[in-house]
Amino acid sequence: MRIHVADHPLVAHKLSTLRDERTDSPTFRRLADELVTLLAYEATRDVRTEPVEITTPVTATTGVRLTHPRPLVVPILRAGLGMLEGMTRLLPTAEVGFLGMIRDEETLQPSTYATRMPDDLSGRQVYVLDPMLATGGTLVVAINELIARGADDVTALCLLAAPEGVALMERELAGTPVTVVTAAVDERLNEAGFIVPGLGDAGDRMYGTAG
Numbered sequence: 001m002r003i004h005v006a007d008h009p010l011v012a013h014k015l016s017t018l019r020d021e022r023t024d025s026p027t028f029r030r031l032a033d034e035l036v037t038l039l040a041y042e043a044t045r046d047v048r049t050e051p052v053e054i055t056t057p058v059t060a061t062t063g064v065r066l067t068h069p070r071p072l073v074v075p076i077l078r079a080g081l082g083m084l085e086g087m088t089r090l091l092p093t094a095e096v097g098f099l100g101m102i103r104d105e106e107t108l109q110p111s112t113y114a115t116r117m118p119d120d121l122s123g124r125q126v127y128v129l130d131p132m133l134a135t136g137g138t139l140v141v142a143i144n145e146l147i148a149r150g151a152d153d154v155t156a157l158c159l160l161a162a163p164e165g166v167a168l169m170e171r172e173l174a175g176t177p178v179t180v181v182t183a184a185v186d187e188r189l190n191e192a193g194f195i196v197p198g199l200g201d202a203g204d205r206m207y208g209t210a211g
């Protein structure tokens with residue numbers, strides 16, 4: 001597994017406002033959207049392309065286009081849904097699948113309550129969207145499902161990661177074609193499994209609800 005931390009002052013600036021407890025839901029959603037677009041630029045560095053012959057007003061030349069099958073983007077509901085538009089702005093022709101997952105507040109174990117994506121992902125590049133990589137349990141289950149369906153290149157975009165979650169993914173997904181792109185790796189998890197300093201519950205902050 002590879003991890004890429006986006007080291008850029010604009011990313012750090014937007015992330016700081018996102019973390020601030022005074023940031024309201026509309027601003028949180030807008031900043032998450034802007035951050036995803038910056039992360040998506042890094043995350044799609046290896047998106048598959050093929051040569052294409054084009055003619056400019058001046059001459060014939062060779063350009064590139066995204067290969068078929070198109071990449072699949074999979075937001076993990078709820079909070080990952082707030083990252084979808086920022087991602088598809090850069091990859092407008094991507095196919096979109098959905099995974100609904102929830103982490104038990106006591107045990108911190110993830111469970112999947114909805115799955116809507118192609119059964120056969122053979123040879124597909126997949127971009128998974130989830131703002132928080134905390135214990136890593138959610139992303140390990142999600143990515144194993146994608147690989148079981150045949151995905152051969154998986155990139156997870158996360159706004160924030162905890163070292164414990166990165167370590168779990170490195171252990172559980174060793175030898176798999178997985179990359180994590182994140183805006184920051186924070187200090188640690190607290191007793192409740194929240195990222196410190198973190199930004200709180202991403203889903204609640206995004207949608208203005210509790211739980």
Ligand SMILES: O=P(O)(O)OC[C@H]1O[C@H](OP(=O)(O)OP(=O)(O)O)[C@H](O)[C@@H]1O
Binds near residue numbers: 078104137
């Ligand atoms: O790395 P982990 O320890 O598994 O935790 C991360 C997960 O927790 C949050 O989802 P949550 O369960 O709060 O669901 P929500 O998006 O509906 O709020 C977050 O959006 C991740 O999916």
Ligand SMILES: O=c1cc[nH]c(=O)[nH]1
Binds near residue numbers: 134193196199
């Ligand atoms: O800090 C955390 C950890 C898990 N999920 C969140 O939304 N925030």
Ligand SMILES: [Mg+2]
Binds near residue numbers: 079202211
């Ligand atoms: Mg939540």
